[in-house]
Amino acid sequence: MTPLLVAQIGLTLFVFVMLLNSAAVMVYVERKVAAFLQQRLGPYRVGWQGVLQPLADIVKLMFKEELRPKAADAFLFALAPIIAATCAFAAFAVVPFGAETTFGGWLPEGLRLQVADVNVAILVVFAVASMSVYGIVLAGWSSNSKYSLLGGLRSSAQMISYELSYGLALAGVLIIGNSLSLTDIVNRQAGTWLGFIPKWFVFLQPIGFLIYMTAGIAETNRAPFDFPEAEQELVAGYHTEYSSMSFAMFFLAEYVNMVTVSAVATDLFLGGWHGPFLPESLGWIWFLVKVGAILFFYVWMRWTLPRYRYDQLMRFGWKVLLPVAVINLLVTAAGVLYFEL
Amino acid sequence: MVSLNHYLVLSAILFAIGTAGVFVRRNLITILLSIEIMLNAVNLTFVAFGRALGAADGQIIVFFVMTVAAAEAAVGLAIVIALFRHRESLNPDSWTALKW
Amino acid sequence: MAFYVFAVIAVVASVLVIAQRNPIYSVLLLIASFGALSGLYVLLEAPFVAVIQIIVYAGAIMVLFLFVVMLLNAPHEETDYDERIHAYEAERGAGVPAERVRGAGAPGVNKVPMRFGGFLAAALAVELVWVLTKGGESGAFPSGAISSVKTIGQLLFTDYAFAFEVTSVLILVAMVGAVVLARRES
Numbered sequence: 001m002t003p004l005l006v007a008q009i010g011l012t013l014f015v016f017v018m019l020l021n022s023a024a025v026m027v028y029v030e031r032k033v034a035a036f037l038q039q040r041l042g043p044y045r046v047g048w049q050g051v052l053q054p055l056a057d058i059v060k061l062m063f064k065e066e067l068r069p070k071a072a073d074a075f076l077f078a079l080a081p082i083i084a085a086t087c088a089f090a091a092f093a094v095v096p097f098g099a100e101t102t103f104g105g106w107l108p109e110g111l112r113l114q115v116a117d118v119n120v121a122i123l124v125v126f127a128v129a130s131m132s133v134y135g136i137v138l139a140g141w142s143s144n145s146k147y148s149l150l151g152g153l154r155s156s157a158q159m160i161s162y163e164l165s166y167g168l169a170l171a172g173v174l175i176i177g178n179s180l181s182l183t184d185i186v187n188r189q190a191g192t193w194l195g196f197i198p199k200w201f202v203f204l205q206p207i208g209f210l211i212y213m214t215a216g217i218a219e220t221n222r223a224p225f226d227f228p229e230a231e232q233e234l235v236a237g238y239h240t241e242y243s244s245m246s247f248a249m250f251f252l253a254e255y256v257n258m259v260t261v262s263a264v265a266t267d268l269f270l271g272g273w274h275g276p277f278l279p280e281s282l283g284w285i286w287f288l289v290k291v292g293a294i295l296f297f298y299v300w301m302r303w304t305l306p307r308y309r310y311d312q313l314m315r316f317g318w319k320v321l322l323p324v325a326v327i328n329l330l331v332t333a334a335g336v337l338y339f340e341l
Numbered sequence: 342m343v344s345l346n347h348y349l350v351l352s353a354i355l356f357a358i359g360t361a362g363v364f365v366r367r368n369l370i371t372i373l374l375s376i377e378i379m380l381n382a383v384n385l386t387f388v389a390f391g392r393a394l395g396a397a398d399g400q401i402i403v404f405f406v407m408t409v410a411a412a413e414a415a416v417g418l419a420i421v422i423a424l425f426r427h428r429e430s431l432n433p434d435s436w437t438a439l440k441w
Numbered sequence: 442m443a444f445y446v447f448a449v450i451a452v453v454a455s456v457l458v459i460a461q462r463n464p465i466y467s468v469l470l471l472i473a474s475f476g477a478l479s480g481l482y483v484l485l486e487a488p489f490v491a492v493i494q495i496i497v498y499a500g501a502i503m504v505l506f507l508f509v510v511m512l513l514n515a516p517h518e519e520t521d522y523d524e525r526i527h528a529y530e531a532e533r534g535a536g537v538p539a540e541r542v543r544g545a546g547a548p549g550v551n552k553v554p555m556r557f558g559g560f561l562a563a564a565l566a567v568e569l570v571w572v573l574t575k576g577g578e579s580g581a582f583p584s585g586a587i588s589s590v591k592t593i594g595q596l597l598f599t600d601y602a603f604a605f606e607v608t609s610v611l612i613l614v615a616m617v618g619a620v621v622l623a624r625r626e627s
Contacts, residue, residue, distance in 0.1 A: 124492060
């Protein structure tokens with residue numbers, strides 16, 4: 001057991017616990033921001049300003065009865081939430097969130113602040129994201145309920161449609177960053193242009209960033225693209241029949257997915273842990289700030305925009321987002337060739 | 342030590358399983374899945390040979406096979422949907438007539 | 442060691458794919474099999490192919506299969522019994538002309554060609570294994586594999602540029618074909 005190995009294991013556990021916590025924090029933030037946007041108070045009874053509300057929610061969920069419809073496919077019904085949660089956590093494994101550090105000389109060599117260093121990290125994120133659709137689709141099918149099935153069908157169609165734009169938006173960054181490793185891409189965004197504009201790829205890929213964010217919202221099934229669960233039409237969509245902890249798993253998966261999409265966006269477009277005023281070793285503070293900003297944006301969108309109609313969603317995905325993404329990729333490639341970036 | 346032969350034998354077994362699926366099953370979707378198994382067995386052979394010869398060509402051919410598999414799945418499933426609309430069945434024996 | 446784990450998963454999952462009566466389980470088991478194959482690609486030092494295998498096969502093609510299985514909602518393969526019941530109900534049901542159903546309903550599943558097919562597949566397996574192992578021990582893989590994405594990309598757009606372009610036409614044709622076939626005639 002070298003110190004480095006111990007540190008790596010500790011880091012992995014730390015990331016896991018922090019992701020769990022982030023879901024709890026996001027539940028609170030979501031409710032508070034929603035209340036703020038709707039000019040009401042939101043939770044304020046449990047603890048100071050309601051900060052213990054997530055704990056109360058967890059306790060409530062744990063003490064609910066675990067129900068399974070009689071006609072449901074028992075095995076798949078149990079498997080679906082596990083797949084959803086596993087995929088959500090797995091994607092974060094390759095996301096770096098800070099510069100190499102020795103913890104003030106405690107370690108003999110630098111430790112990269114990420115769970116696993118993979119040289120095709122972006123593709124891994126993409127692959128895991130494409131697997132997460134199974135949790136939702138299987139939940140929808142195995143419940144043997146019409147609302148669930150409709151939710152699952154919508155989800156599979158939506159995910160396939162928006163994954164293309166998502167992938168093409170990533171490809172634009174790959175071309176500029178000239179690497180498939182997230183660490184390399186972040187390190188290429190260090191420094192500034194003209195002394196004050198940070199070298200973030202969002203300035204080179206503004207359209208790519210917008211496409212990524214839009215497709216990211218669709219991938220995480222958040223409003224205004226929350227068709228798989230559309231309350232007004234489908235009761236609760238794919239998780240209509242779920243209760244107690246298996247429902248909590250879907251809930252957890254949704255928030256962890258949001259955090260992952262935001263973290264990847266930060267690494268790809270917003271310069272990761274690079275920022276002014278702070279030394280490199282405290283870069284993770286910048287990372288947290290940026291991820292927090294994107295998460296706030298997500299919540300803001302949810303409580304501002306109404307849901308699309310389903311045909312509008314499909315038309316937008318295939319006839320607007322995809323062509324724009326393709327053109328963006330072509331222009332990016334031409335630009336990289338022309339300016340020899 | 343795992344050698345090239347191990348991979349070749351494995352892909353032969355997988356290919357045979359796929360063939361058996363096409364022969365034995367009477368469900369159009371399972372037959373399409375069996376074809377996917379066969380394509381994947383061949384992919385494994387390509388990558389293993391590419392590794393043994395130290396060339397990247399094996400991996401490139403895998404991409405082409407995947408493209409063909411995607412096209413095949415899209416058209417095949419479209420045909421399955423069209424057939425299902427006619428007979429409410431996925432049994433290939435339901436379509437013994439050329440025209441109806 | 443890892444090879445044997447992945448190989449066993451791949452083979453067992455594939456066998457179960459064709460042994461399942463429920464297409465949903467078949468699709469899921471096939472995904473498991475693809476996952477194992479992806480692991481084998483990693484062992485063969487082709488990480489790019491491994492990830493693409495997951496993205497394209499497990500993430501796109503299999504979702505399409507699952508989508509169709511759910512859309513048709515016809516989970517179980519028709520056995521002898523099902524077919525009789527099915528034909529009977531359909532005959533009684535409105536809208537379907539009786540003679541059409543009788544023409545379609547095969548007189549029970551004929552097991553002989555199936556058994557013969559299974560035998561052929563087993564023979565193929567034996568033959569393939571025999572041929573492949575005849576060449577003697579092939580020895581270990583050389584060190585220094587070519588796995589960089591850059592090499593693959595360069596080859597793809599130089600030596601294989603024509604095939605690449607033709608592939609794009611193939612995909613276009615498949616897309617048009619799928620739309621035309623699956624469209625409901627109004």
